[in-house]
Amino acid sequence: MKTCSFAGHANIFNKEEFKIRLKNEIINLIENKNVTTFYSGGKGDFDWLCANTLKEIKKDYPFIKSYLVRAYMPTRKDSYEEDLYKQIFDSTIYPEIENIPRRLAILKRNEWMINNSNFLIAYVKYDGGALKTLKYGERRNIEIINIAEVD
Numbered sequence: 001m002k003t004c005s006f007a008g009h010a011n012i013f014n015k016e017e018f019k020i021r022l023k024n025e026i027i028n029l030i031e032n033k034n035v036t037t038f039y040s041g042g043k044g045d046f047d048w049l050c051a052n053t054l055k056e057i058k059k060d061y062p063f064i065k066s067y068l069v070r071a072y073m074p075t076r077k078d079s080y081e082e083d084l085y086k087q088i089f090d091s092t093i094y095p096e097i098e099n100i101p102r103r104l105a106i107l108k109r110n111e112w113m114i115n116n117s118n119f120l121i122a123y124v125k126y127d128g129g130a131l132k133t134l135k136y137g138e139r140r141n142i143e144i145i146n147i148a149e150v151d
Contacts (some may be wrong), residue, residue: 004029005039005113007133008046008123008148015019015049018112018123023053025121030061039093039113041106042068042085046123046130049085051088068092072102107132114140122146 012018029035038054040047054066057140068089074082085092095112097105110133114120120137124130125148139145 001037002029002033002118003037003039003116004035004036004048004119004121005117005136005137006041006050006121006128007110007113008044008050009125009128009130010044010046012049012123015045018147019053020050022121025145025147026053026057028060028104029119029121029148030057030064030068035118035119036064038064038066039069040066040089041071041109041113041115042089042105043071050121055088065090069109070094070114071097071105073098112137112140117142120144123148 002091010136038050040051042048042051051066051068054064058064058066064127068085068090070092073094095109097108097112100108106129110129113134114137115135120142121136122144134144134146
């Protein structure tokens with residue numbers, strides 16, 4: 001079983017264009033690299049584009065799993081957000097980062113995702129948290145596919 005994480009900017013434009021590239025990359029990983037598990041942070045446009053694309057792909061590849069990896073422990077039960085997560089993801093994961101200061105939680109969650117992945121599909125065009133995650137992935141020597149790069 002191989003794993004892929006996603007990291008990208010909170011705001012993306014031309015979603016339909018990038019969705020096509022994203023879908024092709026995910027299918028390639030499933031069919032040619034034996035990836036069956038996907039991790040998402042569930043925070044910005046790119047994370048939700050990935051999650052919804054995976055949900056579509058699961059119709060043809062029902063054996064894949066999609067997980068929301070939380071940066072913060074949930075505080076409310078039965079909220080709208082929790083119901084949405086249940087519709088989109090197979091399950092949620094909360095890494096052992098509860099003793100991390102809140103301001104570092106997303107960074108540490110992203111590092112956990114990279115540390116537990118063989119691949120990273122990214123949408124990174126400029127500086128920010130997504131770039132930090134991509135650079136961390138480079139240091140960890142996982143295979144990175146940046147769909148924001150123009151061929």
